[in-house]
Amino acid sequence: MDIVAPDPVKRALALASIPLLVAAAPASAAERAALDLPAGRLSDAVAALAAQTGASISVADGSIWAMRVAPLRGRMSAEDALRRLLRGSRARLVVLDGRSFRIVAARDVAAPRRTARPSPPAAIVEGEEPPIIVTASKRDTRLRDFPGSVSILNGADLTFGGEQGMESVLARVASLSSTHLGAGRNKLFIRGIADSSFTGPTQATVGQYLGDMRLTYNAPDPDLRLYDIQSVEILEGPQGTLYGAGSLGGIIRIVRNPPRLSQFGGALSAGASVTAHGDPSGDLGGMLNLPVAGDRVALRAVAYGLREGGYIDDVWRQKKDINRTRIAGGRATLRIDAGDGWTVDIGGVYQDNEGRDSQYADRSLGGLKRSSRTPGGFDASYKLGELVVAKSWDDLSFLSSTGLVRQKLDERYDASMNGVERLFTQRNRTRMFATENRLWRPTRDGFGWVIGASYTHNRTDLDRSLGPVGVPVAVTGVSNRIRETTIYGEASIEPVRGLTVTGGARYTWSKLGGGADDPLPVFSPTLEAARAAIVASRKERRLLPSASVSAALLPRLIVYARYQQGFRPGGLAIEGGFVRRFRNDHVATMETGLRYGVRGDDPFDLSLSLSYTDWQDIQADFIDSGGLPTTDNIGDGRIYSLSAAMGWAPLPGLIFDAAATYNDSRVTDPSPSLLFALASAAVSDKTGAFTGGQSRIPNVARFTTRIGFDYRTPVSDAIELRLNGWVRYIGKSRLGIGPILGDLQGDYLDTALTARIGRPDFGVSLGVTNLADAIGNRFALGTPFQASGGRQITPLRPRTIRIGLDKSF
Template sequence: MRGFAGPAALAGLCLIASPAEARDQAIDIPAGTLGQAIAALGAQARVSIVVAVNDPGLLRRAVPAVRGRMGAGRALSLLLRGCPARAVSPAPGVWRIVAASSPRPKPVPRAVMARKSADPPPAPTLADDIVVTASKRDTRLQNFPGAVTVIGGAGLTRDGDTGTDAIVSRVATVSSTYLGAGRNKLFIRGIADSSFTGPTQATVGQYFGDVRLTYNAPDPDLRLYDVGTIEILEGPQGTLYGAGSLGGIIRVVRNTPDLEQLGGSLTGGVSATWHGAPGADLAGVLNLPIVDDALGIRVVGYGITEGGYIDNPLLGKKDINRSNIYGGRAMLRGKVGGWTIDLGGTFQKTRNLDSQYADRDAPPLTRYSRLPQGSDASYGLGELVASRHFGDLTFVSSLGLARQRLSERYDATEPGRPERLFRQRNRTNLFSFENRLSRSPQDGLGWVVGVSMVRNTTRLDRALGDPDMPLPATGVTNRITEATGYGEVSVEPVSKLILTLGGRYSHVWLTGEGADVAPMIARLNASVTAAREESAFLPSFALSTTPLDRLTLYARYQESFRPGGLAIEGDFVRRFLNDRARTFELGLRRGVPGADAVSFSLSLSRTLWHNIQADFIDGRGLPSTANIGDGRIWTMSASANWRPVTGLSFEGGIALNDSKVVNPTPYFLSFVVPGPTPQATQAHIVNAVAADAVTYGRVPNIANIVARGAVKYEFAVSDDAQLSLAASARYTGRSRLGVGPILGALQGDYLDTRISARLSFERFALTASVTNLTDEVGNRFALGTPFAVLSEQQITPLRPRTVRIGFDAAF
C-alpha cells in the first residue's frame, strides 16, 4: 500500500490448517480384507489412518461390510472387532492402528477435541501408509518406491495464494517461470527445458483426478479452492503417465459431492500491497444432495483481483499489472448398479492487464515500455469418470475434453523506431481417454494395467507490426495422436522386500503445417511438414524394503519421453525430434508427516536427458525450438518434519541441483549469434561457446539450491475458539534464463517470507497474513519480452509486501 508504514503490529501472527472435524457421515465399505477396508474408510471419512502394527497378516484378515452413518472411530472399532489391534486418535483427523496391548496415548486437551472446523470435511490432509492414489492402485506410502509429496487441501488458499504458487511455496523440488498467470511452465526435480511456451510438450503432467489438464500448453493456473489433496510424484513417470512426465506429475484431488448432507462454505478477503494497488478475493462452495445416497452435485465459484505494483512513467501510469481471474467448476456424482459416475466441468478466465516485469537498472518496480503488454487466457474442461469395484479389483474409465486459449502481446519497438507490436495466439484442444484395471497391493501382489489415447491439436498464430494492424507472421499447427498400453506389477518375493516392474508402449502419429506461409516457402517445407510416426517403449524397475518399522529404502529406474513436432524459425517451419529422459534414483523415507513425531525423507537421482528440446531466439528476435544436445542432471532433495508437542510442528526441505548440457548439437553452437553475422566473427563466437559449455550449458530456470522452512503452532484460547499461527521462508538460489550466452541472464537469489494467523470458532474463522515481510524486490524470472532479451535488463520482482485480512465460514 502506498505510503503505509511497516507491519510491526502483525509480525507475530501466523496460521496453520485446522485438523479435520470428527463427525458422523455416510460410510459404505464392502466386505474384504482389513487393508482394503482401511483404504476405503480413509478415502470416505477423509481422515489419515496409519497402521503401526508390524504384522503383515493383519491387513489380510477378512472383515465384514460396514455401512451406515458413523464417525471414523466407530467404523474402525467395527472393522477391528476380534482383531489383536485397536484404533487411537493422537490428533483430530488422524488415526493410528496399534497393537491391542499398546499403552494409550495421552488424551488431547478437551478444548481441542471439542472444536469444530469452519471448513467442509476435507479429503485426507496427510500422506499416510495406505493412500498414494497417484500410483493408480492406492499403494501404501510405506511401500511406494519413489519420491512423493502430499499437500493437504484444508487451508491451502487462506493466505491469498490460490493457484500454482500455493504448491511452489510448499515444495522445494517444484519451480515455475513467472511470465504471468496462465502463461507459466512448471518444472520438477531440475528437469527444465526452456523459458517460453512453444510447441514442445510440458515436462510436468498436470491432472485433475484421473483427467489430464494440458499437453503442450502452459500451466492454466487453476485456482485450488475446495481441494482435498495435491499429490506430487517426482519423475520421470513414463510407465503410468506416458509422454510429458519427464519431471514428474502433479495430481489435484478435489473434494467430491457428499450424497448425504447439504453443506457449503464461503471464503473471502481483501489485501493491501506496498507500493501498489489493493486486491480482493471471494469463493463459495455448495454441496447439494439430490437423491439420498444416489445423486448429488458440488459447485465451486470464485473471483479474484490482484492489485498491480509495476509503474510505467513513460506512459504516465501506475500499478499497470493488475490481474483479474474468475471461474468455477461443478461435479455431478451418481451411483447406479455398483458404479460411481462423475460428470464434471471446469472453467477459468484470466486477464493480465500488463506484464509484471521491470527494468533492471530503473527505479524499483518501474518499467519504460511504449506499449501495454497484457495477456488473456481461458481454460475449459469437461470430464466423465466411471469406476466400480469387483471384489478386490477396481476399474476406472476416464474421458476428458480440454480447450485452452492464450493471447499475448509484446512491445517489439526498436530504439528510435516507430511503435511495433508482436501478438501471439495459442489455441489448444485436448482429448484424453483411459481405461485401467487395478488390484491394490495385498498378499504380496498388486498390479495395474491400462490403455489410453490422447489427441492434441495446437495452432500458434503470430502477427508483427503497427499496433493497430500488425501483419500476419509465420505460424504453425501441430497435431499429435498417442495410443498407449501400459502395466505395472509389484510382488513380495521375500518378507519386507517388494519388487516392482512396469512398461509402457506408445505409438505416436504427428502431423502439422505452417500458417500464413508464403506459397514458395510452403513448397520448400513440404517434406518437413509431412506426416510421420514414432514409437517408444518405457520400462521401469524398482526395489523397496522396510528393514525397520516406519523406515523405507528404495531404488528406482524410470523413463519418459516427449514426441517431436514443428517449430517456427524466421519464415520457415522446421522439425524438432523427440527427447527422452532416464532417471536412476536412491531414497529413504521414515515416518509420516503429521502422524509421526519425527519423519524425514531423502532422495538422490541422476537423470540422463537425450536430445533435449529447448527454445532459443531466432534471427528475428522471436523464440523458436530445437534439439540442443544431451544433458545430465544430479538432484538431491530432503525434507523433515518434527512435532515435539501437540500443536507445535516444524518442517523443512532442500533441493540441490547440478546440471549440464553435453554433446551440444549444431543448433546449440549456432543460435548464440542471431541475425546476419560475419562468418569469421560467428566462427570465433561458436568456438568460444563450445569451449565454455560448462558456463553456458546449465539447464535453464533451475536454481542450484532451493531451501524452505516453516513452523506452526495451534492452541485453544477458550472452549470454542482456537488460534493457529505459522511462519515460513523459502530461499531460491541462482539460475539462468536459458541455454547459451544470449539467454544466459542471471535470475533467482532471493528470499520469500510469510507469517499468518487464524482465529477459528465453531463455523467461522478470521485470518490475517503478511507475505514478503522484508519487501524484497528480487528477480524471479529474467524475461518480460523476448525482444529485449539481448540487453539482459529485465527482471520479474516479487510481489511487494502484502497484507491480507480474510474470513472463512461453513454451513
C-alpha cells in the same frame, strides 16, 4: 457448554463464540443423522461432523488435529461418530453434554471412561488407522511402500491464509519451480528437468492431472484455483510407464473433494488485501454440496473470483500499477451412485485469467518500474468437460476417464525498436481429447498390479503477428497435431516380507503431423518440395520400461532404488519465418533414496533421494535471427539431483519442516544448431565470450531450500489458534541457452506468516507475504525483443497483508 478460561482474553474469545455455536446447532446432536465424513486429518472430519450435526467439538492438544482418521459413513449420532473416528488412536473423547465434546490426548483423560454404545449396523468404517495412500500411483499404493520421491499436500493447507493457486504448491515443495509470466501462461519444472521459458510447441516436462483427467498436453499450466481441494500429489522423476509422454520431470495430480451423497453442505471464504506500493486485492470463493436424488445423486459446485492488484509503474506511458490480474472460474461435478459399486461422475471446469499488462520491471530504473511504449498483457482461458466411470469389487477396481479440453492463450509483447512502436502478438489454441481405462488390484498379500490403455488426440495452433500497433502483419505460425495410443502395465511382488520388487512397461504409438500458417514464400522447382517445407507427418513408437525395489528395514523406514524413463514426441517449430522439425527427446533416470516416518503422524520424519538423469536430444528454446523464440534439439545433457526433507514435532501442536534441493545440470554434447546459434549471437555480443554456466539447463535453480513451522493451540473449548510461517530461498538460474537468454534470475528470499483463530467451521485469518518487502527476480523475461542486457526482472509481489474469513456448514 463448559468453558475453560485461564485468562480474560481466552474467556472473551470463548464467550464471543457461543452465539455462533448455538446458531449452528440443531435441537440435539445426540440424534442420529446420515453422516459422510472424509478420510484425512481429524480437523477435516470434525469440521464436516460439526456441519452435519451441529455438535460443538473442541480439542485440548493441537497436535491431535493432524491425526489421520478413516472415512466414516452411515446413520449415527455425533458421539458415536467421534468414538469411531478416535478408535485405536492416541486420543480419547470427553462428553461435556449431549451436544458438546472435547478431544484430548489419552494421558489427559481424567473422567471415568464411558462404554461406547453398540454401533448401528448400517455404519461403514473403513479401517481404524488408515495409511496415507498415493493415488497417483494408479493402484492406491501406501506411502510407506511407494518406491520414489513423493509429496502429498493437504488441500486445506494450500488455501490457508488465502488462495494462490500453483504459487501455494511452489511455496511448499523445494524441487518444484516455474516460470513467472502470469496465471495461465507459466511452465512448471520438477527436479532439474526444464526446457524453455516460452509458450511454444514443445510439450510440458511435467504432466498435470485433475483427478484422473489430463489437464494439458503441450499447453501452459492453466493454474486452476485450489478451492475445495482434498490434496495435491507430486511424483518426482520420470513417470513414463504410468503417465506416458510429457512426464519427464514428474507429475502433479490435484485431488478434488468428491460430491457427498445425501449430505447438504457448503463453504465460503473471502479476503481483502493491501499491497505496499500497489493496488488492493480481493478474493471470494465458495462451495455447495447439494443432494439431488436422495442418497443416489449429488452435485458439488465451486465458484470463485479474484482480483490481484498491480504494483509496477510504467514511466514512459505514465501509468501506475499496470500489472493487474483478474481470475474467475469454477467447476461442478454430478455424482451418480448407479448401484452395485458403480459410480458415474459428470463434470466441467472453467477458468478465465486476464492480465492487463506484463509482469516485468526494468532493473536499471530501480525497483518496480519500467519503460515500455506499448502495453503487454495476456488473456488465458481453460475449459474441461469430463466423464468418469468407476467400479469397485472386493479386490479389484476399474476406472474409465474421458475428457475434452479447450485452452486459449493470447499474449502481447512490446516489440518497439529504435523509437518505433511495434506490438508482437501470439495466439495459442489447444484442443485435446483424452480417454483412459484401467483395472488394478492394490498390493495385498504380497501382490498387486495395474493394466491400462489410453488414447489422446491433441492439436495446437500457434498464430503470430508483428507490426505497428493497430495494424500488425501476420508472420509465420505453426500447427502441431498428435494421435497417441498406449498400453501399459505394472506389477509388484513381495518375495520375502518387507522386500517389494516392481516392474512395468508402456508401449506408445504416436502419429504426428502439422503445418505452417502464413509461411514465407518457398522457392522450389517442384510443388512436392515446396509443400514438404511447410507440412510434416511422421510416426513414432516408444517402449518405456521401469523397475524398482524397496525394502522396509524398520517399521517406519523404507529404502528404495528405481529406474524410470520418459519421453516427449517431436513437432514443428518456426525459425526465421520458416517451419522446421525438431526430434523427440528422451530421459532415463536412476534414483535411490530412503523415507522414515510420516509427517503429522510421527514426531520425526525424513526423506532423502539422489538421482542421475541422462537426457537425450533436449528440446529447448532460444532466440532466432529475427529476435523471435524458436525451438530445437540443443543436444544431450545430464542432471544430478539431491533432495532432502524433514519434519520435527518437538512439542504438542508444533511442527517444524525443512527441505532442500541441489541440481547440477549440463548440456554435455551441444547440437550443431545450438553451436550455430551461440556463434551467431557472439557476433553481436560485446565481449564475444560465454561463461561455462550458460551450458547449464535453464530455469532451474542450482540450490533451493525452505524452512517452515506450523503451530496449533486451543484457546478455549471451541476455539483454536493456528500459526504458520515459512522462509524459502531460490538460488540462481538462467533464463535460457546462449548469451541472449543468458540473463540471471533467482537468488532471492521469499517469506510468509499467517495466523487463524476460530473453530474448524468458522475462522478469521491474518496473513503477510514477502515480510521483508524484497524485490528479487523470479523470472528474467518480459519481452523477448529486449531479452539481452540483464535489465528485465519479474519482481516478487511487494509486502501484502490479507485479512480473511472462512465459514463451512
